[in-house]
Amino acid sequence: xxxxxxxxxxxxxxxxxxxxxxxxxxxxxxxxxxxxxxxxxxxxxxxxxxxxxxxxxxxxxxxxxxxxxxxxxxxxxxxxxxxxxxxxxxxxxxxxxxxxxxxxxxxxxxxxxxxxxxxxxxxxxxxxxxxxxxxxxxxxxxxxxxxxxxxxxxxxxxxxxxxxxxxxxxxxxxxxxxxxxxxxxxxxxxxxxxxxxxxxxxxxxxxxxxxxxxxxxxxxxxxxxxxxxxxxxxxxxxxxxxxxxxxxxxxxxxxxxxxxxxxxxxxxxxxxxxxxxxxxxxxxxxxxxxxxxxxxxxxxxxxxxxxxxxxxxxxxxxxxxxxxxxxxxxxxxxxxxxxxxxxxxxxxxxxxxxxxxxxxxxxxxxxxxxxxxxxxxxxxxxxxxxxxxxxxxxxxxxxxxxxxxxxxxxxxxxxxxxxxxxxxxxxxxxxxxxxxxxxxxxxxxxxxxxxxxxxxxxxxxxxxxxxxxxxxxxxxxxxxxxxxxxxxxxxxxxxxxxxxxxxxxxxxxxxxxxxxxxxxxxxxxxxxxxxxxxxxxxxxxxxxx
Numbered sequence: 001x002x003x004x005x006x007x008x009x010x011x012x013x014x015x016x017x018x019x020x021x022x023x024x025x026x027x028x029x030x031x032x033x034x035x036x037x038x039x040x041x042x043x044x045x046x047x048x049x050x051x052x053x054x055x056x057x058x059x060x061x062x063x064x065x066x067x068x069x070x071x072x073x074x075x076x077x078x079x080x081x082x083x084x085x086x087x088x089x090x091x092x093x094x095x096x097x098x099x100x101x102x103x104x105x106x107x108x109x110x111x112x113x114x115x116x117x118x119x120x121x122x123x124x125x126x127x128x129x130x131x132x133x134x135x136x137x138x139x140x141x142x143x144x145x146x147x148x149x150x151x152x153x154x155x156x157x158x159x160x161x162x163x164x165x166x167x168x169x170x171x172x173x174x175x176x177x178x179x180x181x182x183x184x185x186x187x188x189x190x191x192x193x194x195x196x197x198x199x200x201x202x203x204x205x206x207x208x209x210x211x212x213x214x215x216x217x218x219x220x221x222x223x224x225x226x227x228x229x230x231x232x233x234x235x236x237x238x239x240x241x242x243x244x245x246x247x248x249x250x251x252x253x254x255x256x257x258x259x260x261x262x263x264x265x266x267x268x269x270x271x272x273x274x275x276x277x278x279x280x281x282x283x284x285x286x287x288x289x290x291x292x293x294x295x296x297x298x299x300x301x302x303x304x305x306x307x308x309x310x311x312x313x314x315x316x317x318x319x320x321x322x323x324x325x326x327x328x329x330x331x332x333x334x335x336x337x338x339x340x341x342x343x344x345x346x347x348x349x350x351x352x353x354x355x356x357x358x359x360x361x362x363x364x365x366x367x368x369x370x371x372x373x374x375x376x377x378x379x380x381x382x383x384x385x386x387x388x389x390x391x392x393x394x395x396x397x398x399x400x401x402x403x404x405x406x407x408x409x410x411x412x413x414x415x416x417x418x419x420x421x422x423x424x425x426x427x428x429x430x431x432x433x434x435x436x437x438x439x440x441x442x443x444x445x446x447x448x449x450x451x452x453x454x455x456x457x458x459x460x461x462x463x464x465x466x467x468x469x470x471x472x473x474x475x476x477x478x479x480x481x482x483x484x485x486x487x488x489x490x491x492x493x494x495x496x497x498x499x500x501x502x503x504x505x506x507x508x509x510x511x512x513x514x515x516x517x518x519x520x521x522x523x524x525x526x527x528x529x530x531x532x533x534x535x536x537x538x539x540x541x542x543x544x545x
Contacts, residue, residue, distance in 0.1 A: 001259040001266055003145060006136060009258075013137040018056040020096060022046075025071040025125065026059035027211050028243050029204075034086070035070035041086035042072070045093040055096060058134075061212020063125035064116075065106055066365035071125075079105040111381040112363050117344065119352050120328040121368045124212040129247050132254040135215040141260055143334035144219050147226055148268040156227040157183060160330070162338035164350035169195060169286075169323035170401065170427045170503075172349070172416040178320065181310040182228040185318035190230040192221055193314065195291060195323045196237040196244070199283040200399025201450060202358040203430030206324035208366055209354075210237065210244035213328070214251035218261065218274060220330035225272045228320050233274040236291055238281050248276060283400075283454035287502045288313075288321045290456065301456045302502035323428060325354055345371030349415035353429060359396075360386050360435035369414070376410035379433050386435035393436045394518070398427030400447045400454075401507035403514025404440060423514040425507070440519040441526060444512045445473040451508035462505030465496035469512060476523060482530045486523060490516065 024039040042057045055074075063071040068082035074096060081092060082104045095101035106112075118124070128134040135141070147156050161176030182190060194217060198206040210217065221233045237245055252274055255261040263271045277295050284290045285300040292314050294300035313319025329351060333341045345351050349371035355378065357364050362384030369378060379385070379392055386392050394404040397414075403424035405412065412418050416426050434443065452466040472489045475481040493509035493516075500506045516523060 003149070003266075006141060006145060009133055009136045010139075013133045018054055020051075020055045021075045022055055022057045022092070022096075023060045023063070023073050023075065023125065024057060025061070025063045025069055026129075027062035027066075027208060028241075029062070029066045030069035030071060031243070033070050035084075037086045038070050038072065038084050038089065041089035042092065045089040048090075049093050049097065051093065051096070055093070058128050059130065060126060061124045061129050062121075062208040062366055064121070064366045065112060065363060067363060068104070068106060071106075080108060082106050111377075112365075112367070112384070115373070115377060115382050116368050117352050117370050118368050119332050119341075119344075120209060120216075120325055120354050121212075121366065122332065123216065124208065124366070127213065129212055129214055130250060132215060132251065132258065132260075135213070139335060140215050140331075141219055143331040144222050144226075144260070145266050147223050147334060148266050148270055153183060153227045153229065156223060156334070159334060159338045160227070163333045163341040164338075164345075165326065165329055165333065165341065166349065166416065167322060168325035168329070168353070168426075168428065170398065170425060172426060175322065175326055178310060178322075179224065179228055181308075182230075182318050182320040185311050187318045189232075189315075190228060190318045190320070191314045192225045192228065192230045192233040192320045192322075193288075193291065193295065194221055194233070194235040194327050195286065195288065195321055196235055196241075197279050197286045197291060198241075198324070198428060199238065199281070199286055199454075200401075200428060200430040201447075202356060202396075202432045203399060203428055204356045205354045205366065205429040207241050207244050208356075209324050209328050210241065211247055214244075214247045215255070216328050216331055217248070217324060218251055218255055220327035221274060222261070222265070222272050223330050223334060224320060224322065224327065226270050228318075230320065231271050231273070233272065234277050234295055234314075235274060236277045236279055236285070236295060238279045240281055245276065245278065252276070282456070283450075284456045284502070284504050287504060290502065291321070292319065299456075301458045302504075304501065325429065346413065346415050348417060353414060353426065355429045355431045357383050357431055357433065359431075359433040360390070360392075360438070361433040362387050371415050372413040374411050374413055375405065378414065378431070379410065383433060386433070388435075390435040390437060392433060393438050394434045394440065394443075396424075396432040396434065396443070396511070397430070398425035398507075398510070399430045400450050401425060401503065401510055402427050402430075403510045404434070404443060404518065405514070406518040423510065423517055425510070439477075440515045440522050441473065441477055444515045445470065445477060447511040448473055448508065451504065455504065455508075459499075459501035459505060461496050461499040462501065462508065465492055465500070465505070466508055468492055469496070469509065473512070476526050479526050479528060481527055483524075483527055484530060486527060 091101040166172040
């Protein structure tokens with residue numbers, strides 16, 4: 001593959017494009033509502049109307065407003081049709097000919113759309129994820145070509161360092177610094193891993209990116225591999241994402257066919273291959289040392305650090321691990337420049353962040369906003385607030401590792417530091433909204449049950465501590481707990497946080513700690529006086545082991 005050949009593919013794809021492109025969402029959410037049937041009926045309606053030379057129906061990735069799918073939209077200048085069924089196809093085609101379709105529509109000028117800034121999701125809902133030519137037509141793989149033919153690995157790392165990109169997997173570690181460490185680590189063999197083991201309840205950001213724009217992940221991984229000196233990459237995705245896996249497999253085959261993966265990429269000395277590894281759905285495998293163990297074919301349990309993966313990772317070789325969203329930012333940064341990316345967001349949190357809006361909110365779906373966007377704008381303006389006239393009570397960010405932010409703090413900007421101050425984290429991007437009917441102790445119990453079930457059991461603080469905390473939360477909800485039990489719960493939170501082996505245990509108490517901080521009254525209202533309690537024996541740590 002050469003620059004000329006890449007340009008020829010782009011020009012050919014654009015030249016073959018018809019006057020009107022009718023985009024139909026073929027992401028998992030819409031497909032569960034038979035968007036495949038909608039697309040087939042639209043194609044038939046185009047033929048019946050004799051518009052084959054003017055209109056093409058294209059299956060695309062997520063179109064973001066998931067709550068009203070299936071979604072269909074025509075380019076150029078067409079309404080976004082919502083809740084589309086196969087029976088609506090003739091009316092949509094008639095509207096293309098000047099008729100009026102009496103179908104449900106979303107307002108493209110609504111804050112949900114106008115307040116977004118798409119970098120990671122720029123191609124989502126715009127290109128056909130099944131065709132590499134569709135990705136090349138929007139300058140796909142141009143960044144990789146530019147890196148390989150015009151820059152040294154050191155130059156590439158400098159671009160990422162200057163961009164200010166931080167890891168989007170939760171901790172927010174500077175991406176450029178991680179790359180630099182791997183590049184400097186001695187070793188004849190190095191690896192790169194894309195962590196696509198998205199396991200937070202209510203989170204679907206990474207899945208949507210993989211389903212909608214798989215080639216951006218391959219391109220980002222290839223650029224990263226060139227920068228750090230790796231020749232083998234792995235994408236670790238959970239088996240619950242069959243559509244994402246299928247499209248990744250297809251994308252890898254297409255890239256190999258064109259010589260964009262393999263040996264001598266773009267006539268350079270750079271060789272790089274990518275393989276898929278399918279996880280069985282263990283939440284702990286989102287932790288990088290557990291993930292590497294799983295890739296190696298071992299049981300997915302974490303091990304102490306140091307040594308860190310950048311120095312001694314997969315098969316004891318230096319290994320770079322970034323999550324899906326981090327990698328999806330690489331090609332856009334390289335195409336547009338470090339200064340462009342650094343000019344978006346806040347001083348310490350650069351760029352944009354993708355969130356999956358879920359819970360008690362009108363507009364559920366995917367959004368991408370600049371770092372520093374106030375929570376209030378996200379949940380009240382873009383999300384449309386709570387349905388049924390209710391009020392928003394809290395927002396959970398960071399999943400089981402995060403915390404609940406109360407309504408009085410909705411003016412908080414969404415960035416790494418501000419969320420940490422409130423006892424939460426950015427996390428990978430799950431955002432669950434709760435209205436005023438939500439019982440916050442029950443929310444804490446739900447997340448604790450999740451952490452308890454997902455604990456790998458390797459270290460006692462997490463294995464036994466999460467069981468004890470869950471027991472106490474159930475006891476409180478059953479109105480059988482006393483102030484002494486509440487004190488014990490707080491003591492356990494501190495112990496599990498400070499003594500657990502990995503991030504799962506260390507962050508498991510966060511939902512409890514944050515709800516105790518902001519909604520303590522809800523806990524205290526459920527307590528009974530010490531004098532009324534027969535003090536049944538609480539299971540000991542030994543019983544839970």
